Amino acid sequence: MSRVxxxxxxxxxxxQVQIQGRSVQVKGPKGALTRELPPxxxxxxADGTLLVRRPTDQERHRALHGLSRALLANxxxxxxxxFKVELEIQGVGYRAAKQGTVLSLQVGYSHPVEVAPExxxxxxxxxxxxxxxxxxxxxxxxxxxxxxRAIREPDPYKGKGIRYLxxxxxxxxxxxxxxxxxxxxx
Numbered sequence: 001m002s003r004v005x006x007x008x009x010x011x012x013x014x015x016q017v018q019i020q021g022r023s024v025q026v027k028g029p030k031g032a033l034t035r036e037l038p039p040x041x042x043x044x045x046a047d048g049t050l051l052v053r054r055p056t057d058q059e060r061h062r063a064l065h066g067l068s069r070a071l072l073a074n075x076x077x078x079x080x081x082x083f084k085v086e087l088e089i090q091g092v093g094y095r096a097a098k099q100g101t102v103l104s105l106q107v108g109y110s111h112p113v114e115v116a117p118e119x120x121x122x123x124x125x126x127x128x129x130x131x132x133x134x135x136x137x138x139x140x141x142x143x144x145x146x147x148x149r150a151i152r153e154p155d156p157y158k159g160k161g162i163r164y165l166x167x168x169x170x171x172x173x174x175x176x177x178x179x180x181x182x183x184x185x186x
Contacts, residue, residue, distance in 0.1 A: 005065030008049035009073045012080050017050060019043050024072060028079025031120065031136045035075060041068045050076070074138045084134035085145035091160030094152075095128040103131065107152040107162065115148055130165075 011017060015028040024043055025034045037043060041064055042053045050072055054065040077083075089096055089107065097104045103115040103123045117123055121144050124132040133145045145164070154161040154169040163169060 003066075005052055005054065005062070005069045007069065008051055009069065009076055011045070011048050011050060011076065015076060015079060017045055017076075019045070024075070026072075026075045026079050028076075030079050030082050033075045033079060033137060035071060037068050037071075038064045040064060043068070043072070078136040078138055082134055082136050083138045083141045084132055085141055086165035087131040087133070087145060087148060087162055088165050089129040089131070089162050090154070091158075094160065094162075096125050096131050097128065098123055098125045103148070105148075105151060105162075108160070109152075113151050115151075118144060131162075 012028075015026065018025045018027075022036050022039055023034060024037060025032060040055055040061055042055075044051050044053070052065060052069040052072065054061040074083075089105075091108065094107045096106075099114075101117055101123070103117070103125070105113045105115065107113065115123075118140065120137055121133060121135040121140060124134065126132065131148065133141055133148065135141045135144075149162045149164065152161045154163045154167075156169070156172045157174055159169050159171055
């Protein structure tokens with residue numbers, strides 16, 4: 001069996017799980033999430049845990065088994081703790097500000113770029129060069145963070161732009177055809 005798929009998902013106190021056919025709904029203190037699982041997978045609640053089962057050992061079923069279990073575990077974690085992704089901005093004059101619920105970015109364009117949060121997503125700006133994207137749906141949090149990063153990806157020559165917190169950007173050396181005196185090699 002799949003090592004990921006066969007692990008039971010503990011259901012914390014205050015979390016309710018409802019299974020209706022292929023649809024699984026998880027409600028918790030931070031909100032509720034619903035997801036349709038593949039028709040081959042079966043989910044059951046037993047002894048305060050969620051179990052995902054697969055019908056056969058076919059490669060497709062093994063892959064869906066681990067995926068389904070991971071998605072359900074992320075739903076349970078999301079409604080109890082939530083998820084967050086931190087971004088940092090590097091560059092002279094580059095900054096972020098929160099205006100109401102909208103995120104306003106000044107990242108080298110002639111105008112500020114405004115990003116409106118999707119349903120279930122919130123932005124925080126603890127410092128002008130830090131952005132925190134948080135919510136209960138892991139997939140949506142990651143997708144919104146990737147969209148913000150794509151507004152001004154890190155420059156490969158100077159390193160300016162928006163990057164994930166702790167992301168290392170390998171800088172290219174630039175032009176190599178110059179010599180010490182400023183004369184160009186022939």
